[in-house]
Amino acid sequence: MIPYKSEPLTDFSNEANRQAYLEALKKVESELGQDYPLIIGGERITTEQKITSYNPSNTSEIVGNVSKATQELAEKAMQIADSTFNSWKRVDPRIRAEVLFKAAAIVRRRKFELCAWLTKEAGKPWPQADGDIAEGIDFLEYYGRQMLELAEGKPLAENPGQINKYSYIPLGVGVVISPWNFPFAIMLGTTVAAAVTGNTVLLKPASTTPVIAYKFMEIMEEAGLPAGVVNYIPGSGAEVGDYLVDHPRTRFISFTGSRDVGLRINQRASVLNEGQIWIKRVIAEMGGKDTIVVDDDSDLELAAEAIVTSAFGFSGQKCSACSRAVIVGDHAYETVLNRVVELTNELVVGDPTNVETFIGPVNDAGAFKKITEYIEIGKGEGRLVAGGQSDDSKGYFIHPTVFADVDPQARIMQEEIFGPVLALTKATNFDEAIDIANNTVYGLTGAVISNNRFNLEKAREDFHVGNLYLNRGCTAATVGYQPFGGFNMSGTDSKAGGPDYLTLHMQAKSVSETL
Numbered sequence: 191m192i193p194y195k196s197e198p199l200t201d202f203s204n205e206a207n208r209q210a211y212l213e214a215l216k217k218v219e220s221e222l223g224q225d226y227p228l229i230i231g232g233e234r235i236t237t238e239q240k241i242t243s244y245n246p247s248n249t250s251e252i253v254g255n256v257s258k259a260t261q262e263l264a265e266k267a268m269q270i271a272d273s274t275f276n277s278w279k280r281v282d283p284r285i286r287a288e289v290l291f292k293a294a295a296i297v298r299r300r301k302f303e304l305c306a307w308l309t310k311e312a313g314k315p316w317p318q319a320d321g322d323i324a325e326g327i328d329f330l331e332y333y334g335r336q337m338l339e340l341a342e343g344k345p346l347a348e349n350p351g352q353i354n355k356y357s358y359i360p361l362g363v364g365v366v367i368s369p370w371n372f373p374f375a376i377m378l379g380t381t382v383a384a385a386v387t388g389n390t391v392l393l394k395p396a397s398t399t400p401v402i403a404y405k406f407m408e409i410m411e412e413a414g415l416p417a418g419v420v421n422y423i424p425g426s427g428a429e430v431g432d433y434l435v436d437h438p439r440t441r442f443i444s445f446t447g448s449r450d451v452g453l454r455i456n457q458r459a460s461v462l463n464e465g466q467i468w469i470k471r472v473i474a475e476m477g478g479k480d481t482i483v484v485d486d487d488s489d490l491e492l493a494a495e496a497i498v499t500s501a502f503g504f505s506g507q508k509c510s511a512c513s514r515a516v517i518v519g520d521h522a523y524e525t526v527l528n529r530v531v532e533l534t535n536e537l538v539v540g541d542p543t544n545v546e547t548f549i550g551p552v553n554d555a556g557a558f559k560k561i562t563e564y565i566e567i568g569k570g571e572g573r574l575v576a577g578g579q580s581d582d583s584k585g586y587f588i589h590p591t592v593f594a595d596v597d598p599q600a601r602i603m604q605e606e607i608f609g610p611v612l613a614l615t616k617a618t619n620f621d622e623a624i625d626i627a628n629n630t631v632y633g634l635t636g637a638v639i640s641n642n643r644f645n646l647e648k649a650r651e652d653f654h655v656g657n658l659y660l661n662r663g664c665t666a667a668t669v670g671y672q673p674f675g676g677f678n679m680s681g682t683d684s685k686a687g688g689p690d691y692l693t694l695h696m697q698a699k700s701v702s703e704t705l
């Protein structure tokens with residue numbers, strides 16, 4: 191087995207890669223508007239009610255019409271997942287891992303096509319789509335290898351006259367609920383982690399990005415995943431989501447999304463329903479309000495670049511996005527602020543099918559409304575120094591927006607906006623900057639730009655986030671290198687892409703034989 195290494199990103203300065211992406215966009219354009227069924231136990235089921243997936247750059251373009259699960263169909267999927275569990279849990283973990291390795295090879299072969307679907311369905315600019323697909327490959331390669339290691343169990347202390355064994359067994363049926371912002375990588379990672387560990391899955395992808403999840407289902411089938419192991423049931427969160435979260439046969443829920451929905455799921459999952467014989471496990475990865483702290487003794491150009499890239503990559507629609515920057519001292523503040531404004535004004539806003547675009551559309555009408563409302567709030571809370579414009583006449587476009595001189599307790603400093611809006615504030619010293627960075631209910635990512643070793647070490651200890659970065663931006667964790675997950679209201683700190691992640695989907699069994 192070749193040791194795990196993350197998938198290289200595509201070099202778009204290479205003409206062949208640019209051509210391949212353009213060809214893929216043409217192919218995907220010719221396939222827009224098709225119907226997609228549910229997949230339950232391998233059976234394609236078409237419903238009358240549909241979820242329509244629109245291109246957020248051009249809302250007159252339908253990406254696909256996806257059948258919509260009802261509670262009855264969710265129940266059917268639960269029964270099939272429950273019975274399939276009895277056979278899938280007995281399949282050798284090495285065979286289960288091989289399915290993931292095959293899937294990784296298929297995704298690699300179809301990389302440009304899958305990227306093009308993300309550009310159309312999620313509005314991802316090329317490098318963002320490429321990163322999402324590469325991360326999906328990483329999850330497949332990494333979790334496959336992790337499963338091979340876990341299949342051996344863990345060694346125990348030896349005692350003469352006894353054979354003691356410690357092994358991991360799967361849990362049962364898991365409900366996987368995924369977000370639209372990493373509609374491939376997170377949807378895939380959470381699903382395959384549950385499946386490779388021997389569980390069966392009910393996959394409810396986000397309603398604005400169900401088509402890419404259908405493509406994933408096709409890939410898993412081609413890779414040899416047996417019918418019924420993963421069941422594809424897009425549907426309403428409130429209807430199908432609540433039904434499955436409450437279901438007594440649900441053994442665990444793997445949720446990635448907003449704080450409010452995560453808390454609701456956690457609360458409902460704690461209720462014991464009739465016929466239920468276990469405590470449901472909840473893995474919940476939720477929102478963030480992530481900060482970059484810039485020290486007065488630091489590379490201020492690096493700081494400005496890190497802030498702009500982390501704030502505006504994929505239009506700030508990342509739980510890891512830098513939505514606040516705290517800068518120590520007058521000189522650093524003025525210098526970084528001016529450079530952030532310059533760099534922000536250089537970003538190309540537009541249709542993400544164009545390779546030059548850095549800022550594509552935001553997700554949907556709801557996101558557009560929420561973000562533009564926050565921009566109005568920001569005008570009362572700070573000084574607008576860049577952006578502020580928006581246009582939803584064709585797609586949901588919002589220019590990258592920067593507010594300066596914002597009070598650390600202001601709403602745009604405290605609440606997750608999940609869009610291209612950045613707030614800057616000044617601190618008088620490094621300790622105060624760290625206090626400000628820690629002053630929200632979240633604790634997902636953060637970064638410190640500093641040349642001062644004492645301050646870097648202080649941040650290592652005191653900056654209370656699940657993913658801390660020193661002298662770089664606060665987005666783009668790599669599977670296997672920077673396991674990802676946050677503290678406090680950012681979730682259960684499950685550390686996706688890390689060495690402990692798979693065990694969250696399993697239970698340990700200790701067997702002792704007396705000789």
Ligand SMILES: NC(=O)c1ccc[n+]([C@@H]2O[C@H](COP(=O)([O-])OP(=O)(O)OC[C@H]3O[C@@H](n4cnc5c(N)ncnc54)[C@H](O)[C@@H]3O)[C@@H](O)[C@H]2O)c1
Nearest residue numbers: 368369370395396427431432447448451475476477478509
């Ligand atoms: N921490 C992380 O790793 C991480 C990663 C990506 C996104 N996020 C967070 O996700 C949010 C953005 O994603 P979103 O808008 O898709 O979040 P969301 O909470 O609105 O939706 C997430 C998923 O939950 C489903 N859902 C909605 N109501 C439900 C219910 N009552 N029961 C069950 N499922 C329900 C949705 O249909 C969707 O599939 C942001 O807050 C972002 O920070 C966190």
Ligand SMILES: N[C@@H](CCC=O)C(=O)O
Nearest residue numbers: 508509510665666667674
């Ligand atoms: N893992 C991604 C963020 C996922 C949430 O949106 C990152 O590290 O930027």
